[in-house]
Amino acid sequence: MSPLTDQIRALIAARQLAPGARLPPERTLAAELGVSRSRLRETMQQLISHGLIVSRRGGGNFVAPGSAERALEQAMQPLQPLAQAEGGYWQDVMEIRKSLEADAAYHAALRADDLDRQRLQAALAAVCAGASDPETQSRADAAFHMAIAEASHNLVLRQVISGLFDLMRVSIAESLSKLHLLPDTVEKLNHQHQAIAGAILAGRADDARQAATDHLCFVEDSLRRIETETARARRAGALRNKLPQGKQPA
C-alpha cells in the first residue's frame, strides 16, 4: 500500500487511538504529516474504503469500530485469489493446518474459559451426531475446529484458520462425502475429535496438540488416498503476465 497509509496507521497506533476515537482534522493532520490536504484525503479515502476509518461530514474522521479485525482481514486478503485459482492447493493448506491447529489445540487447552468449553462440547456433539448430508456435516466439522481456534484466545490464529477453512470450503464437502465411503473412517474421525476435545477440556495441552496432529495427518492421508484413486490431473502450469505497455484495444 502507499507509505502514507502506513504513516497514518502508525500514527493511530502510536497515539493509542481506540476504535471510535477522533483523528485530528484533515488540515491539521496534513500539516503534521507534511503533505497537502489533497494527498491526505486521497489516502484517507483508501482507509475509509477499507473500513478502517469512518468519516462524518462536519464532525470529523474516526477510527472505525472493529478496525483491528478489519486489519486482519485485510492482511489475509491475498488468500482469496488463491481460492479462485485452481483448486489444487488443499495439500498446501493441510500442511499449514497441521501446525496451526495443533498450536490452537495446545493453547486452547491452556486458555479455554467456561464459555469456550461449553461451545466446544456443543460443537463436538454436533460433529459426532453425524448429519446425513455432507454439507451440514462439513459445517459441523468447520465449527468444531473453529471452536478450538476461538478457545486459543489468539485473534490472529483464529483469523488465519478461518481463512484457511474459507479456502477449502469448496473441496471439503465433496471430499468428506468420499471420505465416508471408506470403511471405519467415520468412527475413526469421531474418536479423534473426541480425543482432541477431551484433552482440551482436561487442560492437557501436549495431549491436545498430539491429538490434533494425529487427526490432521489422518485426514491429509485419507484425502491423498482419495485423490490418487480419482486419479485427477494435477495443477496447470503457471501463467506469466506482464503489465500493460500503453496500447489500448478497441
Place this chain on the structure above:
Amino acid sequence: MSPLTDQIRALIAARQLAPGARLPPERTLAAELGVSRSRLRETMQQLISHGLIVSRRGGGNFVAPGSAERALEQAMQPLQPLAQAEGGYWQDVMEIRKSLEADAAYHAALRADDLDRQRLQAALAAVCAGASDPETQSRADAAFHMAIAEASHNLVLRQVISGLFDLMRVSIAESLSKLHLLPDTVEKLNHQHQAIAGAILAGRADDARQAATDHLCFVEDSLRRIETETARARRAGALRNKLPQGKQPA
C-alpha cells in the same frame, strides 16, 4: 461504496474494457463524469487500493489484470513498505510465526532448489551485513524470512507468512532499533540466521526447524523484554488532541 466508483465500474463494463485496457486520462474522464479531477482521483484511489485498477505515472490508468494472475504477480513481488496495523497483536503473531516459520524452514530444507538457495544466501548476506538504519535492516530481515517461505514451495504458507509480516510492519522496524541497543543481540541474531540458512542449505530439515524455532523464541522473548521496559517509560501522554467522543486510555 460510493456512487462514483459504481459509475466508473459501469463505464468500464459499458465500454467493454478488458483487463489491461487503458482508461481515459483523468482530466478527460473527470469531465465526462461531470466531476472535478480531485474527486475523481479520490475515487480512483479506492479502486486502485482494491486492486481493480493499476496506475502508471505518465502512462495512464489501466484495468487491473484478473484475480488469479494478480495473485501470482503479487506473489513474485519483492518486499513492500513497512508499517503496522493496530498495535497489540504482535504477541499473537509471534505465536503463529513460531509454528509457521519452523514449518517453512523444515520444508525449505527438503524442497529448496538452486534458485531458492541462491536467493536465501543473498538474503542472509544482506541481513548479516547490518544496515545502518532500522528501516533497511527490517526489510532485509523480512526478505530473509520470506526467502525461506518461498523455498518451502508452499504457496499458501508463503501468503500467510507474508500477511503476518504485513501485520507487524512498523513495529518490527522500531523494535529492531531498540533490539540493537541490547548487548550481543546483533551477534546472536546473525548467528541464528546463519544457523537457519545453514541447515536449510545442507538439507537438514529437523535442524532447520529447530533453528527457526530457537530464533523466533529468542526474538519473542526480546520483544517482550523491550515492551516491559517501554511500558515503564510510557505515561508521558503527548496527546494534545481533545477527544470530544473517544475515550482516552491511560
Place this chain on the structure above:
DNA sequence: AAAGATATTTGGTAGGACCAATTGGTATCA
C-alpha cells in the same frame, strides 16, 4: 533505418477557495 533529443501527454502533488453538515456556545423565551 536506428539512435538520440525534444515536445506532449498524463498521473502525482500542492495550495487555495467555497459549500454543507455538525458542533458548541449564546441569547432568548416560557
Place this chain on the structure above:
DNA sequence: TGATACCAATTGGTCCTACCAAATATCTTT
C-alpha cells in the same frame, strides 16, 4: 431554571489552478 432558537466556528466535501515528474509520442540527426 430550563428549554429552545439562533449564530458562529469547526470540519469534511468539492472544485479549481498550477506545477512537477514520469512515460510516451514526435522530430531530428546520423
